[in-house]
Amino acid sequence: MEHRISRQMTDATDAYGRRLGAYLEQSSYSRLRGGPGVIDLAFGDPHEFPAPALVEVLQRHLSPQHTDWFAYTRDHPPAQESVAATLSRELALPFTADDVALTNGAFAGLTICLRSVCDPGDEVVYLDPAWFYYEPIIASVGAVPRPVALTPGSWRLDAELVAAAITPRTSAVIVNSPNNPTGAVYTDEEYAALAEVLREASARNGRPVYLLSDEAYRRIVFDGRSCPSPATHYPFTFLVHTYTKTLLLPGERVGYVAIPPTMPDPAVLRRALTVARLTTGWAFPNNSLLFALPELEQHALQVKPIEQRRDLLVDALREAGYEVQPSEGTFYLLARVPDADDWAHAAVLEERGLLVLPASVMGAPGYLRLSLTVTDDMLEETIGRLRSARPSTREHASVQR
Numbered sequence: 001m002e003h004r005i006s007r008q009m010t011d012a013t014d015a016y017g018r019r020l021g022a023y024l025e026q027s028s029y030s031r032l033r034g035g036p037g038v039i040d041l042a043f044g045d046p047h048e049f050p051a052p053a054l055v056e057v058l059q060r061h062l063s064p065q066h067t068d069w070f071a072y073t074r075d076h077p078p079a080q081e082s083v084a085a086t087l088s089r090e091l092a093l094p095f096t097a098d099d100v101a102l103t104n105g106a107f108a109g110l111t112i113c114l115r116s117v118c119d120p121g122d123e124v125v126y127l128d129p130a131w132f133y134y135e136p137i138i139a140s141v142g143a144v145p146r147p148v149a150l151t152p153g154s155w156r157l158d159a160e161l162v163a164a165a166i167t168p169r170t171s172a173v174i175v176n177s178p179n180n181p182t183g184a185v186y187t188d189e190e191y192a193a194l195a196e197v198l199r200e201a202s203a204r205n206g207r208p209v210y211l212l213s214d215e216a217y218r219r220i221v222f223d224g225r226s227c228p229s230p231a232t233h234y235p236f237t238f239l240v241h242t243y244t245k246t247l248l249l250p251g252e253r254v255g256y257v258a259i260p261p262t263m264p265d266p267a268v269l270r271r272a273l274t275v276a277r278l279t280t281g282w283a284f285p286n287n288s289l290l291f292a293l294p295e296l297e298q299h300a301l302q303v304k305p306i307e308q309r310r311d312l313l314v315d316a317l318r319e320a321g322y323e324v325q326p327s328e329g330t331f332y333l334l335a336r337v338p339d340a341d342d343w344a345h346a347a348v349l350e351e352r353g354l355l356v357l358p359a360s361v362m363g364a365p366g367y368l369r370l371s372l373t374v375t376d377d378m379l380e381e382t383i384g385r386l387r388s389a390r391p392s393t394r395e396h397a398s399v400q401r
């Protein structure tokens with residue numbers, strides 16, 4: 001008898017197959033990764049041991065300190081209070097502990113928000129280029145993904161394009177800044193224009209168009225920038241954050257969804273977010289991370305070395321014939337290939353042991369995404385290989401996908 005996969009999971013699987021699945025299944029990444037001399041610039045994974053002080057915090061909170069240490073724990077007021085204090089300081093809004101719903105990362109944060117506000121068949125607008133999991137996550141809750149293509153090269157948040165994509169079925173818009181993969185950090189002016197569009201659309205539709213602000217990289221900003229949030233412009237905002245980037249520990253799952261103090265009738269949403277976490281496979285953080293959170297709030301990756309790697313890689317890529325805009329934040333750089341075939345360029349670099357992501361799978365055809373989480377030694381080797389590997393067009397043409 002044939003399997004019968006649910007409609008939502010069929011749609012999510014198809015979306016996955018068009019995005020990240022296409023790369024993992026059609027490139028040699030899975031075969032080459034971890035091989036001798038292979039440098040993985042495709043994903044933002046750590047390649048060095050974490051700081052000993054951070055490991056000590058994690059270890060200490062894994063040792064039970066009372067008999068309830070490993071009991072079912074949902075929210076944890078000291079953790080929520082520490083997040084609320086940070087957000088209040090950074091965004092100049094009086095967040096309280098109750099405004100903070102702790103999660104096991106931004107995957108869960110985005111999912112519980114969508115599950116809370118989307119009916120089956122509702123539309124969710126997001127901006128392409130985009131993180132490759134938005135489309136499958138939106139489809140998995142029974143909603144319809146509506147990507148909006150931004151202007152290539154500038155990649156700025158264009159409120160008019162968002163306005164044109166909103167329909168009476170739109171229940172949410174997702175924005176992501178600092179943006180993976182473009183590296184753009186949106187400004188307060190851009191958010192003010194977006195807020196205006198969303199206010200008008202909500203009034204027209206007779207229901208709120210919620211804004212999901214994916215701020216996974218809000219602490220990874222370069223050149224002395226700060227990271228504005230649309231939560232200060234638009235009350236119907238969910239601010240989604242995760243510590244996996246700030247601490248560069250993607251396998252240790254902890255994050256939150258915060259609603260701004262300006263959100264009308266917050267009790268209804270708080271309850272929905274709690275039940276969404278319960279019914280999304282217990283999307284709360286593990287206790288050790290929950291208890292460690294007030295201390296984890298005090299730790300952060302050093303951003304300066306990432307910024308320095310960005311500068312070295314920008315120069316090397318330009319020298320090798322790629323067009324590159326220095327990213328304003330995140331772990332990534334986007335490089336435009338000279339002849340528009342990102343898959344072919346990724347395959348040529350793959351032959352030289354450099355794994356990079358063809359950004360077609362993130363809605364940026366003709367671009368490659370490179371990660372800045374490599375070590376200095378890996379970067380030096382990468383630069384050497386880019387120098388010696390200026391690939392010819394003929395070579396590209398011969399590469400089969």
Ligand SMILES: Cc1ncc(COP(=O)(O)O)c(C=O)c1O
Nearest residue numbers: 105106107131180214216242244
């Ligand atoms: C833009 C963006 N949002 C969300 C996530 C998910 O974060 P986490 O793995 O902490 O849930 C990522 C991870 O790469 C990301 O790049």
